[in-house]
Amino acid sequence: MKENIPVLIILLPLCSALLCLLLTGLHKRLGRALVVLATAGSLVLSVIQLRTVITEGTIHYAVGGYEPPFGIELVIDSLNALIIVMISIIGFLTVLFAENFGDDRPVVKGSANAILALLITGLLGMTSTGDMFNLYVFLEITSLSAYCLIAMGGSKGVVSAYRYMLVGTIAATFYLLGIGILYSATGTLNMGDLSAILNKGGYDDVMLVSMSFLIAAFGIKMALFPFHGWQPSAYTHAEPGTRPLITGVMGKIPALAMFRYFYCIYGTDYIYVKYLLILLGVFSVFGMLYGSLMAMGQSDIRKILAYSSVAQIGYISLGFAIGTPVALAGSFLHMIGHAFMKGGLFFCTGAIRFKYGTVNIDDFGRIYKKMPLTCGLLVVAALSMIGIPPTAGFFSKWYLALGAAGRHEWIYIAVLVISSLLNAVYFFKVIEKVFIQQDKGLDDKWSKGELELPLTIILPVVVCFIAILGIGIFNVKLFDILMLTLEGVGL
Amino acid sequence: MMTTINAFLAAKGIYLLTLILLSLGAAGIIVCNNYMKKLICMNVMQVAVIFFFLCFGQKTGGTIPVALSEVVKASEYINPLPHGLMLTAIVVSLGTTGVGLSLLFRITEKYGTIEEDDLIRRENKTKTGEKE
Amino acid sequence: MTFITAIEYRPLLAVMVSLIASGLIYVLGEHIRPNAREAITLIASALKIIIVYSMIPYVLEGTEIHLELFSIVKGVSFAFNVDPAGMVFACVASTLWILTSVYSIGYMRGHGEQNQTGYYAAFAMCLSAATGICFAANLITFFIFYEVLTVATYPLVAHYRDKEGTISGRKYLAYTLISGQIFFAAIVIVYAVSGTMEFTPGGFLTEEMLPMPWALIVFFMMVGAGMVKAGVMPLHSWLPAAMVAPTPVSALLHAVAVVKAGAFCTLRVVLYVFGPTLAKSCHGADILAWMAVFTILVSSLIALKKTNLKARLAFSTVGQLSYIVLGICILTPFSTAGALYHIVAHAFMKITLFMAAGAIFVTTHKKDIREMLGLGKRMPVTMACFTLASFGIAGFPFFAGFVSKANIIFGAVAMGKPFFVATLIVSALLALAYLMPVVLIAFKKEVENPDFAARGEASLCMLVPLVITAIISIILGIAPNIGLHLFDFSIMAGNSIFTPLM
């Protein structure tokens, strides 16, 4: 059974999603219990898988028993395994968290849980697959479930979901075009095989053409700066319970896929790599500045966080633009760290909304007295976003800056500094509201029991809190794991 | 000259057609003001890509990929892979269109319009309305 | 159990004690009674003082106390190293924490302050960070604690949660975060060119690693962080603005943790990262020294004009901190020892002054110097302590300030910098000029102020620490080495830096 772990991790949430409605019909809570169990199971399995990958090296899993260029292959290297653990954790927490939101009709509840599990499935699949077309299918599963989850957030959510759907379909179409061109030139769909063929040389033009489509496709999906138009309103109006997963993880996995294409498949030997790096660098620099500047002007905390995501995605692609193994590790560290920070911030937002029904930061006056844990996470996550040690955000920034210094890209260091300061401006605005502003005397919608919130909200909050500090302090462990894969990749 | 163009069109002309289809779709999504039209243009784009993929399945001298005899020679059948892939792509585009249409349904119910500029105006109206 | 007994773990324990206290106070917070909160603070500070003092004999013998915990970033450990320079600062911080804690109990109760949970938690966190700064063995560990200190001080500055507090909080953050981020960029560059971050007496950067224009730029990128916290002009303006905070906070800011951390940062950067040779050859030290001189003179002149007692003291701090910076930048063993000792001397003297100002404010609600006519009648003990500390600030012999200033002057003479000597003497006179009027007004005989007719000191909680610090600042002046051997440590630090160069 052990060799089947890679596929089981994807299958567990999938099967739970497929059976969720049926079980909800049998008993109201059964479907949800199944989804929770399945995501927990896939979390456990992903940890086991990570251990296996570290000790025994990359796992190649040929689905159906067909050898790679002919069948579909799942490839789990240490990088994938780590990201899968991250997705499983946030997914599990979000499934717990989502219980507290949405309406209670069985069909809606069951479908919503199913869609959430499918989103997790899609993300897990996108991460672990080693086949170009399979990636497209998972991309579409992710997108479709995201459209639906965003549409569930009221009428404005519907409009943002529709806009996202148009843009997202363009992205998927571009992705298909890109892999179509690659397929036409090489005749294979397997990533490893493709990489071997492309690196024989003579495919520079193919790579250029497909690269331009792939940048557009992944750029749109991960909300990289000039393609980010759909993102703020979609993140703002998404279904509150599932927002942590959508905001925290959904933008990262296309970035991982982008890394796969540009570094693992294309390599760095072809002649256009220079332009790729410059292009990515320009996008990310402007994204970091633009996102932070836009976030400064907002008063809805969801909008602040959404725009800050544009900036934070810029950090990740900045690592790709620098391209040394250290910088790449920095960008993946940021990917993992940011999932917990942004997820955590949205857990906080959701918790505050759950308790007080407000999302406007002007109403946040001194809620720290009533929700110390939530506000503690809010502060730690905000500091991590700014990059104050010893939180996760600082160390990813450190590796990015170190990589930039290694390639003498001083301007990137300057941009990192400026962007952190801009982040500081709006995050301290939030902190100031939470801790300093006068109490607005909001009425408490949930005041049973000893705890400040239900356990299903407290658990995610506490886990994110620990994770942000833990990733920060023990970042070298993660760095070593990442380096198992990244050594030799990049410039 | 003409023979060059003829040869080019014979070999690659179909790509030109799919490219035009794709550009029409993309232009439509950007230019159209009506959300329904945008959705149709989106479909046009997807169809263009499906055509594009199917181009690779063509093989001179090949027939449909259903084995007619026990002995199978690769040169006698066209490439089955793009067809298989595009079946998936079609289903996905079907799903996307379905979701898109239901979203449009909701938008129409709520805002009474699917024209983009009208919609933006009404969205802003509700925003100010809520603040009061 | 080795964790507790082994000498290597003491620095970590010293940091953790107050960190745990801070966490406890924040989490338990509103659920426990004020007494419990204060008890936690006091127990933690007592433990901390024991831990820090227990390391003194080892450092005095020259034993290495070095602890490498784990890699904090690839290639660099999270490491503590107890050296004499750090020990000086740690002793001051831990000693003053317990006194300030006792004082703030009195102040907070006497004044009926709000938000005490946040106050005590942030205070403990600040001390934790300050201890970490003392014992950090490399730049990254140092930077971590430095930024923690920055953030932990913010709630203290903005303690009153009113408009003024918010604005000064923002100002404080703007200055410290910008300088901190620039410091971060500089650390990255230093690590990229040198491949190490361990603090080494005498510095680890060489001219080959950083050619000339870069050396100066990186020097100021790094020193900038120290300059901001130490309030060297023109980066000082957050410091007077932070005066809106409650007085114990001001005492902490000005005497114990924050500004001293800035001065200590300058020390580490100039002497342990760049080293005297490179600091001199890139002209960074010279420029910094002249900036310090400018600050000393200008801030004293500004202090003369201020009528708010705390503002006057704030500008006095700006000036006094520049003594330390100047002492570091003269680059001789004597001046370095003097600068280090001035951390001690100034801490005790300035905290006495601030505590006195706080005591006056709590008892009589007077902030303005002009309203303090005849105050000596009402609060003779407080004002006596204030007078003693004023003499110390001015650098009278047999006061702590004298020892440090004399050493800095020795250094300046040895380097042949008469202008620096003149500056120090002039500033001593200026210090007299801005502190003596307070004393003279308070003790003016012929005036009868109806506000101060009855005799009434502040509560014992406030008075006792005040008296203790005043007495210590005299003792340290007469016998600089008594008890904690702080002067020895200063000399040892100075020698360790400059001996390899001789």
Added chain:
Amino acid sequence: MTIIMLIVVITVPFIAFDVLPAIGDPESPPNSHVSDYYIEHAIDECNSPNMVTAVIVDYRAFDTMFETTVMFLAGISVVLIMANKPRRRIPSPGDFKRTRNTGGTPIYQTINKDVMISTIEPLILIYAMYVLFHGEVSLGGGFQAGALIGMTYLLDVMAVKRDKPIMNLTKFMSAAIAGLGPFIYALTGIICFIGGGLYLQYNKLPFNIHEAELHSIGITAVEIGVTIGVAGTIITILNALRERISFDDDND
């Protein structure tokens, strides 16, 4: 905008078309690298003369599983999106109903649709079964069969007037069935684990028959799953439109 598009349309061919293979070239990479293997081994390995079926439900069965899941996903997405019917509506300037075409309902006298449709339905279902079980041999497959079955239900519900419908699925039931289809698919793969195989490795199904037969069994089981999934989804979408509840979810 148009000009930019024109420029793109005119310039891209010169750059991009060089890299694309000529149409119908038997030597081009897509026609030679992997596809030859599929064509030549489909019968031996998968026991399926229809190579497209062999590719989609055997070589790349993992894709198809998620493709079926996409159907299910689309179905329940429509359910979720259409579950709520907003109560308040932003007033529109004109009255909609007035502009609607009211030309009268067309009346077809030639055919009695109740009788005709009732007659055709069983035939369609039989054809669907043929398409389903014959998919691996000739043209056809699960999607088509599922679509046929779903359409039959639609036809029955929408066109035929009956006092008591033959089969009445609620939104909930149909969605659950739509999920069951892909689950059968996934289960087929999981059963392969028991025989010690990898996921969807049909020749390791735990039945004691010839490998080629096992492949046939696997493909058929998977096709049944696809059929149920697709039929269920189509019915779900119909039901989602029929059973809407007025419920305002605009909470912000």
